[in-house]
Amino acid sequence: MTKHSGMIRPDLQALPQVKDRMTFLYLEHCTLERQDGAITVTDENGVVHIPAAAISVLLLGPGTRVTHRAMELMGDTGVGAVWVGEHGVRYYAHGRPLTTRANLLIRQAELVSNTRKHLDVVRKMYQPLNKVVSKMDYVATGSLRTRINVDNMGEDFAKLAIGFNSMMDEIEVLMEQVKLEQHQLEQIRFNALQSQIQPHFLYNTLECIHWQAIAEGNKEISTMVKALAKYYRICLSKGHDVITIREEVEHIRNYMIIQNMRYDNIIRSEIVVESQVEESLIPKLTLQPLVENSIYHGMKVKEGKTGTLYLTAYKNEDEVIIKVSDTGTGMSQEQIDEMNEQLSRYEDSFGYGVRNVNKRIELLFGEGYGLNYQKNDSGGVTVVIHLPYQTEIKENTAGGEWTCV
Numbered sequence: 001m002t003k004h005s006g007m008i009r010p011d012l013q014a015l016p017q018v019k020d021r022m023t024f025l026y027l028e029h030c031t032l033e034r035q036d037g038a039i040t041v042t043d044e045n046g047v048v049h050i051p052a053a054a055i056s057v058l059l060l061g062p063g064t065r066v067t068h069r070a071m072e073l074m075g076d077t078g079v080g081a082v083w084v085g086e087h088g089v090r091y092y093a094h095g096r097p098l099t100t101r102a103n104l105l106i107r108q109a110e111l112v113s114n115t116r117k118h119l120d121v122v123r124k125m126y127q128p129l130n131k132v133v134s135k136m137d138y139v140a141t142g143s144l145r146t147r148i149n150v151d152n153m154g155e156d157f158a159k160l161a162i163g164f165n166s167m168m169d170e171i172e173v174l175m176e177q178v179k180l181e182q183h184q185l186e187q188i189r190f191n192a193l194q195s196q197i198q199p200h201f202l203y204n205t206l207e208c209i210h211w212q213a214i215a216e217g218n219k220e221i222s223t224m225v226k227a228l229a230k231y232y233r234i235c236l237s238k239g240h241d242v243i244t245i246r247e248e249v250e251h252i253r254n255y256m257i258i259q260n261m262r263y264d265n266i267i268r269s270e271i272v273v274e275s276q277v278e279e280s281l282i283p284k285l286t287l288q289p290l291v292e293n294s295i296y297h298g299m300k301v302k303e304g305k306t307g308t309l310y311l312t313a314y315k316n317e318d319e320v321i322i323k324v325s326d327t328g329t330g331m332s333q334e335q336i337d338e339m340n341e342q343l344s345r346y347e348d349s350f351g352y353g354v355r356n357v358n359k360r361i362e363l364l365f366g367e368g369y370g371l372n373y374q375k376n377d378s379g380g381v382t383v384v385i386h387l388p389y390q391t392e393i394k395e396n397t398a399g400g401e402w403t404c405v
Contacts, residue, residue: 021054021055022054022055023057024055024056024057024058024059024082025050025055025057025058025059026059026061026088027058027059027060027064028060028061028062028064028086029043029061029062029064030042030043030063030064030065031043031064031065031067032058032064032065032066032067032070033067033069033070034069034070034072035049037052038050038051038052039051039052039058039070039073039074039079052074052076052077052079053077056079056080057079058074058079058080058081058082059084059088060081060082060083061084061086061087061088062085062086066081080094080095081094081095128153128154128157128160128161129160131148131153131161132148132157132160132161135147139168144168144171144172145168145172146168147165147168148161148164150162181363184359185363188356188359188360206225206232207229209221209225210222210225210226210229213225223261224257224261227255227258228258230251230254231251231254231255231258241283241284241364242281242282242283242284242364243281243282244278244279244280244281244282245277245278245279245280245281245313245320246273246278246279248282248284248285248286248287249271249273249278249311249313251285251287251288252271252287252288252291255288255292256269256291256309259295266305266306267295267299267306268306268308268309269308269309269310269311270308271311272311272312273311273312273314274315277314277320280315280320280387280389280390280391281387281390281391281392282322282387283357283360283361283364285357286357286360286361287311287322287324289353289354289356290324290354290371290385291309291311292353293353293354293383294309294324294325294326294328294380294381294383295309295326297328298327298329298330298380298381299326299329300328305328307326307327307328308326308327309324309325309326310326311323312325318389319386319387319388319389320386320387320388321384321385321386322385322387323382323383323384324382324383325378325380325381325382325383326378326380327378327380328379328380328381329379330375330376330379330380330381331373331375331381336373336374336375336381339354339373340372340373342355343355343358343370343371343372354371357371358371361385361387365388365390369386369387369388370385370386371385372386
């Protein structure tokens with residue numbers, strides 16, 4: 001019987017055994033990959049499948065590339081790898097699977113059975129968690145810029161650290177937003193204080209003018225002075241950040257009387273307010289800047305043009321909707337979009353009166369409420385105000401003292 005060198009072909013009904021393995025296989029200028037339980041060898045001539053369990057050692061010559069998946073299979077099946085020169089004439093390096101040695105198993109048994117060493121292992125396992133806890137302690141002291149270095153933490157603890165860092169980034173952004181809002185609130189208060197005047201002196205002066213006009217039989221001056229006095233009673237009233245819609249609308253009626261006397265009654269107005277919203281609350285002096293914008297920039301009364309101002313207020317579920325519309329020259333959709341975008345920005349380039357109105361509403365009632373500009377069917381502009389339906393001041397709702405701005 002003739003003997004053949006190399007691997008003995010095993011019985012098809014039996015798994016390959018170590019004694020049946022081919023001692024070594026030399027490969028060069030090819031790529032080793034994995035497909036199921038076989039190592040695939042690919043070169044310019046094609047692909048060859050080699051059962052991993054049928055080889056003891058692979059000699060990897062020049063130009064050989066090995067994928068991670070192939071090395072993983074070699075480790076699982078106990079195949080050694082030796083990097084050699086051309087035709088295997090020079091040795092460079094080697095690697096053998098950990099399963100060929102019992103050192104690791106012995107080391108693991110030692111770490112489990114020895115109490116002191118076992119505790120050392122546990123401490124090292126929880127060392128990344130201790131790092132997270134210590135960073136949280138830093139945060140508790142007010143250090144919001146604290147972050148965790150995720151290097152060498154392991155996959156699970158790294159996810160925890162990344163989540164912690166993301167949370168701290170978000171908190172830092174929110175804190176900056178709070179600081180900005182506080183700055184804006186202080187700026188609004190400062191501007192309001194700048195505009196204050198002594199109300200008693202003004203009222204006494206207007207009262208004198210009123211009676212002087214009556215004495216001389218000048219009803220127009222008397223009417224205008226009375227409207228002006230009522231107008232400033234709202235503007236200069238201290239301690240009332242919010243008033244009823246009924247009072248705010250009355251304030252607008254007095255404002256319209258003054259403006260019509262100034263411009264020879266060229267401004268028409270229609271005011272319709274549902275009775276059920278008259279006692280709902282609104283930040284003081286919300287409507288006047290909007291009405292003023294409609295008169296001067298919409299209808300352009302300074303140029304002698306006329307127009308109609310519409311003011312409506314009604315209840316929509318748990319909200320109060322107020323609309324201020326004009327039949328003026330209007331704006332393009334791009335201009336309206338830009339105004340809506342800039343409403344919440346505290347920039348000097350945008351109208352202070354309108355910006356101040358929107359910001360006060362947000363500060364008093366929340367970001368879900370405020371102004372929105374729209375084009376209307378008359379060719380002019382409509383300002384829509386969203387407010388909560390609220391007939392009493394809730395605790396901590398009013399954030400400051402608003403005066404005429």
